[in-house]
Amino acid sequence: EPEVTQTPSHQVTQMGQEVILRCVPISNHLYFYWYRQILGQKVEFLVSFYNNEISEKSEIFDDQFSVERPDGSNFTLKIRSTKLEDSAMYFCASGTQETQYFGPGTRLLVL
């Protein structure tokens, strides 16, 4: 059964550094998403992407964040200058119009 994959599974970075989180969505899906989950808190939406452009973004998704689908298979989330409060589990999801399927997540720790 096809599934969403994410790399790396864990990343530790210094405050102010750039990080890129990578996702390979399910191949026939057209909608792509990033969510995050700060430890012990609810899952929060960051951004959705369709037809090579952002379709919706939350207040969390400020100028420090960007997304890209560089080669038709990968879907990346870049954080330009990480802050301590960016420490969280980041989930990629891909989906049809009806359902979203999540990857296993990347745990990001900013020191």
Add this chain to the structure above:
Amino acid sequence: GNSVTQMEGPVTLSEEAFLTINCTYTATGYPSLFWYVQYPGEGLQLLLKATKADDKGSNKGFEATYRKETTSFHLEKGSVQVSDSAVYFCALDTNQAGTALIFGKGTTLSVSS
């Protein structure tokens, strides 16, 4: 606005007990409703869904019925197992393609043998 409210956890049960995790929602229009499960150290897995009123989603012995009159989507299982220990998230989708899922805060279930 759209929102999901779940019962506070943790829920602690003995094996073979009956499980109910309450979920209510606020939404305009006709949302789809979902339960996702997060096992320790893992990501979110879709457990079940319902796309219209009176639909019942079911999977792995879990069930939830979309009740429009009470705006609820309570998760039930007749006999829980230790392996069901996880965090359960109720979520809604406003059915506008590409829009965000809105999650509840999650309910931790702990089942002991």
